Amino acid sequence: MSQQRHGNTPGNAGAVPAFPDLPEATIARLPEYLRALHNLAEAGSDTISSEGLAAAAGVNSAKLRKDLSHLGSYGTRGVGYDVTLLIDQIEYILGLDQRRAVALVGVGNLGHALAGYDGFASRGFRIVALFDADLDQVGKAINGLIVRHVGELRRAVVDEGITIGVISTPPNAAQGVADDLVAAGVTSILNFAPCVLSVPAGVDVRKVDLAVELQILSFHEHRKASLTALPGGRVDQSGNQEAVGS
Amino acid sequence: MSQQRHGNTPGNAGAVPAFPDLPEATIARLPEYLRALHNLAEAGSDTISSEGLAAAAGVNSAKLRKDLSHLGSYGTRGVGYDVTLLIDQIEYILGLDQRRAVALVGVGNLGHALAGYDGFASRGFRIVALFDADLDQVGKAINGLIVRHVGELRRAVVDEGITIGVISTPPNAAQGVADDLVAAGVTSILNFAPCVLSVPAGVDVRKVDLAVELQILSFHEHRKASLTALPGGRVDQSGNQEAVGS
DNA sequence: AGGCGCTTGTGAAGGCGTGCACAAATCGCG
């Protein structure tokens, strides 16, 4: 059998066919749509047009329609999209209805903040285990979780069905942690350490480097400064609202 | 992506060369090259081939050569790139030699960690001011800086020549803070709040949403799970190693 | 019932980014 259906499917019966083959660019935007939809639902909206949702998500409406069309036809012409239906669809596609268990390794400065970040819990994830190599950290409680030694990582990952690991260690420790995570069966890693991780095929790695974001902004500052310092410095119009990623 | 065109500077032969017109994708990778180059310099390498640097940065060597070729010809055929020369070039292009002053607004869970993150200081930035709306936070010291009330933001930004603002407030406060920053003259904003910011033309906004990164990973987990559950579950998928912001 | 306005879904075109493959250039060695 394919896989478990998640409640409401419009009209057509039968099992869900092959997993939809979505463009990466679309996948990266779905979370943003989802966030906007939750806001709309909280505000009491029942349906929303592509124009309205696009504005709430900060994208072009044509792009939004094309993105959603990849999921199937969940809109009604002349009316718009059903907010709750679309929320359920996107959450199903993203696998958020499973509330995946996440392990976080490295409770230093940044890791400590991540462990306490309620945005994870409220948006489909459960941080269920914290690890650190520093014995001074082991045993401490953060947000109701006890920090364990990284040596226990492997057993904990297996026992608690963890599939996603977050690395917030110093860069020199990151590769070792990644190896441990992979050996324990983790197949997705979010890496905050500023270094390249080497992982076997089949494991997904996403990297977030906070300094890189600032450096990209710095480039644009530099560019803007060099333009205004010159004769005819132009202030062109371009409503840019940009997100990392892409 | 911020679609921005800008006239190239006239060919003045002065100390400041014409500002190169770099593709966004290239700009986003320069910081990663820079990090790899610093590692190499620390390890004592004098020159590095495109193949070697590409491996250290986790990208294709052809892509790296094309990226660097946009900066000019700073390599030597048959030899490679001079490490320190390339570091200087990239740092100049990114404007890191100016060590821009950064203001951080919102010293909650995440903001506190960002204020203490030494990765900013070590990679070209100075966090010079912390703000919060919560009077319980005002007056506290974080990493040697006193948290000030957000009402003082405007004067501080002007007085201290701040051009980049980091927003790590709750989402409902983010737009107000962004407005204050822009009014004070800030032209680049790094937004950690999960919401869309509206800013005038000429202001660059980059958004980092930590939950979004996990949700993207969750999608791939979901996809992988649904594939292995199906007959002939394939496990191809070349090892992706990629970073946010592609 | 029929027409009208509104909104979705999509074909097509254009732009951007990637990666291959190779010519051009440089060094070292005999």
Place this chain on the structure above:
DNA sequence: CGCGATTTGTGCACGCCTTCACAAGCGCCT
């Protein structure tokens, strides 16, 4: 001094993504 080994810089083709523009579909009003 010349030749071969090595590596950069780039022309080109291909594929992905974005955007426009419009036909198709839906609901409402008369």
